[in-house]
Amino acid sequence: MDQKHDHANQILSLLENNESINSLQISQTTGVNHQELVGYLLQLEAANYIITEGLKKDQLVLTEEGNTILNSQSGEYEIYQKLPEGGISMADLQKQFGIEQAPKQKQEQGEKKEKQAEDPKKKLFDLGFGNAKKMGYIKMDKGIISKVANDLPDKIKQELQQFNEIKLGSPQAKLLIERKLASISTIKYFEVKKGVKYSPKFREQFAALTTEQLLNGEWKDCDYKSINLNAEGEKISMGNLHPLLKVRKQFSQILIGLGFEEMATNQFVESSFWNFDALFQPQKHPARDAHDTFFCSDPELSEEVDTQLRDKVKSMHQTGGVGSIGYQYEWSHEEARKNILRTHTTAVSSKMLYRIAQQYKEKGYFPKKYFSIDKVFRNETLDATHLAEFHQIEGVVIDKNASLGQLMGIIREFFRQIGINKLWFKPTYNPYTEPSMEIYGYHPILKKKVEIGNSGVFRPEMLAPLGIPEDVNVIAWGLGLERPTMIYYDIRDIRTMVGPEVKVETVRSNAFCVFESK
Ligand code: PHE
Missing domain, CATH: 3.30.1370.240 (Ribosomal Protein S8; Chain: A, domain 1)
Structure with a gap:
C-alpha cells in the first residue's frame, strides 16, 4: 500500500x-x-x-x-580476442571454441557430415568468423588466422x-x-x-x-x-412459484375470462356422501374400494347431512325416480358417512349444486358458471405418470339452455386458449353423467392423440335429489393439472414435481407459464 x-x-x-x-x-x-x-x-x-x-x-x-x-x-569479438600474437590455424581456433575435429575418413561418411553441420557451436562459430572478417577484425594468410590490429573495440x-x-x-x-x-x-x-x-x-x-x-x-x-x-445489485433470494402453481394460475385466469367463478376447494377430507352418493355412484362401485380411495380412521364418519336430502339420495339409489329404476340395492347410511380424501373435484361441484338449489327456493332460477382447481387423492401405485395426490380442474355450467353442443363449445374454447386446437370426443361411461365424453387432444411431442379430460351432462338421477329443477341442465368437464404442466415444462417424471425431489433451482429459473392460443 x-x-x-x-x-x-x-x-x-x-x-x-x-x-x-x-x-x-x-x-x-x-x-x-x-x-x-x-x-x-x-x-x-x-x-x-x-x-x-x-x-x-x-x-x-x-x-x-x-x-x-x-x-x-x-561473437566476432570473442573470436578476435582469442587470436594469439602471430596467429593460429583454423583447427586450433575451432578447438578453443570446443568444436571437435572429426577424423578424415569419418567425415567422408555422408551421415556424419550432416551431423557436424547441425552442431550449433559450429554454426555460431561460422557466423562469428564471417562477421569478424567482414568487420575487419581478422585476416587469413596461408591458413593462419591473425588479428588485423591490436586493441580494436567491439563495435556492435x-x-x-x-x-x-x-x-x-x-x-x-x-x-x-x-x-x-x-x-x-x-x-x-x-x-x-x-x-x-x-x-x-x-x-x-x-x-x-x-x-x-x-x-x-x-x-x-x-x-x-x-x-x-x-453497479448491478445482488440477486435477491426470494420465493418462487412452483410450475404447478404457474399453470394453475393461468388456467384459472382463462376460466375467469370465460365468466366462471371459483368455488372454495379448501376441504380435502370429504364424506363419501358428497364424493360418491350425491353423484349417483352406487356403494358397490369399484372406485369406492379401499384399493382406489383413501379412507379416514379418525374421525371415521362425517356429520349427518340434511335428512331430507339424505332420504332423497337413498331412494334414488334404491328404487330410482325421474324415469329411472335406480340401482335396486340396500343403501347404507353408514357407508355414505365414511370420511375419505376426496377422489375428484366433482365432490366440490355436487355440494355447490345443492347450495344453488337451496338458493333457487328463495330467489328463483338463475344461471351460473363455476370452476375449481385443487388437490384430489387416489390410492394409486406411484410411477413416472401417477401420484397418489394430484390436481384437477373442473368447470360446471348450470343453465336451462345448457346442451351437449354448448359443453363441447366451451371445452373447445378452453383448450384453444392453451394452444390445443385439435380435439376429439369419445363416448364413455360415468355414473353421474349421461351422455359422457372423454376428451382427447393432439400431443405435439408424442405426436398422437392423448386423453386430456372427461366430461358430460349431469344425470337427472343426480340433480333431482339435490333439488335442481327438472328443466335446468348442468354440464361439466374435468381434467388433470399435472399432465399439461409436464408437457409445458418438459418434465418427464411426475414424482420430481413434489416433495424433496423438486429441484429448487429449476423452480427458480422456470419461465412464466404463458400458453399460446392459436
Ligand atoms: N370427475 C371426473 C374425473 O375425475 C371428471 C368429470 C367431471 C367428468 C365432470 C364429468 C363431469 O375424471
Whole structure:
C-alpha cells in the first residue's frame, strides 16, 4: 500500500509542472516497469486524479541475442580476442571454441557430415568468423588466422550501448534488424494529463464515511470514492412459484375470462356422501374400494347431512325416480358417512349444486358458471405418470339452455386458449353423467392423440335429489393439472414435481407459464 502510494505520488509530482507526460517517460524516470505503472495509472484515473489517453507506437527493441551481446560481447569479438600474437590455424581456433575435429575418413561418411553441420557451436562459430572478417577484425594468410590490429573495440556492443538513441528507420536500426539483434514491436502506452481531482499528493479514498470520521472531524480532509450507480445489485433470494402453481394460475385466469367463478376447494377430507352418493355412484362401485380411495380412521364418519336430502339420495339409489329404476340395492347410511380424501373435484361441484338449489327456493332460477382447481387423492401405485395426490380442474355450467353442443363449445374454447386446437370426443361411461365424453387432444411431442379430460351432462338421477329443477341442465368437464404442466415444462417424471425431489433451482429459473392460443 505504501509503495503504491509512493509510486502514485511520484507520478502526480511529475505532472505538477507538465501539461502532459507519457507513460513511457514516467516509466523511464521512475524506474517502475511499464506494465506495473499502467496499473497505478488506472487507479489514479478511477480516482479522477488523472486522465489518460491510450496511444500506440512502433519501437525498436532488443532481441534476446541483442541483449546477450549487450551484457557480454559479440561473437566476432570473442573470436578476435582469442587470436594469439602471430596467429593460429583454423583447427586450433575451432578447438578453443570446443568444436571437435572429426577424423578424415569419418567425415567422408555422408551421415556424419550432416551431423557436424547441425552442431550449433559450429554454426555460431561460422557466423562469428564471417562477421569478424567482414568487420575487419581478422585476416587469413596461408591458413593462419591473425588479428588485423591490436586493441580494436567491439563495435556492435558499442552500438548496442547507444541503443536508445538509434532511430527507427535509420541505417543502424536496419543493420541491427538484419543481424536479428533488434526487432520492431508495437507498444501501447498512455498520454497522461491532470484530472478534475488532480493534486500533487495522493490522498487515500475511503469507501464509506464512518462515525469516527464524523466525530473527530477527519471527514473534512478525507476523499471518498464515488458511488457506482450502474453497479448491478445482488440477486435477491426470494420465493418462487412452483410450475404447478404457474399453470394453475393461468388456467384459472382463462376460466375467469370465460365468466366462471371459483368455488372454495379448501376441504380435502370429504364424506363419501358428497364424493360418491350425491353423484349417483352406487356403494358397490369399484372406485369406492379401499384399493382406489383413501379412507379416514379418525374421525371415521362425517356429520349427518340434511335428512331430507339424505332420504332423497337413498331412494334414488334404491328404487330410482325421474324415469329411472335406480340401482335396486340396500343403501347404507353408514357407508355414505365414511370420511375419505376426496377422489375428484366433482365432490366440490355436487355440494355447490345443492347450495344453488337451496338458493333457487328463495330467489328463483338463475344461471351460473363455476370452476375449481385443487388437490384430489387416489390410492394409486406411484410411477413416472401417477401420484397418489394430484390436481384437477373442473368447470360446471348450470343453465336451462345448457346442451351437449354448448359443453363441447366451451371445452373447445378452453383448450384453444392453451394452444390445443385439435380435439376429439369419445363416448364413455360415468355414473353421474349421461351422455359422457372423454376428451382427447393432439400431443405435439408424442405426436398422437392423448386423453386430456372427461366430461358430460349431469344425470337427472343426480340433480333431482339435490333439488335442481327438472328443466335446468348442468354440464361439466374435468381434467388433470399435472399432465399439461409436464408437457409445458418438459418434465418427464411426475414424482420430481413434489416433495424433496423438486429441484429448487429449476423452480427458480422456470419461465412464466404463458400458453399460446392459436
Ligand atoms: N370427475 C371426473 C374425473 O375425475 C371428471 C368429470 C367431471 C367428468 C365432470 C364429468 C363431469 O375424471
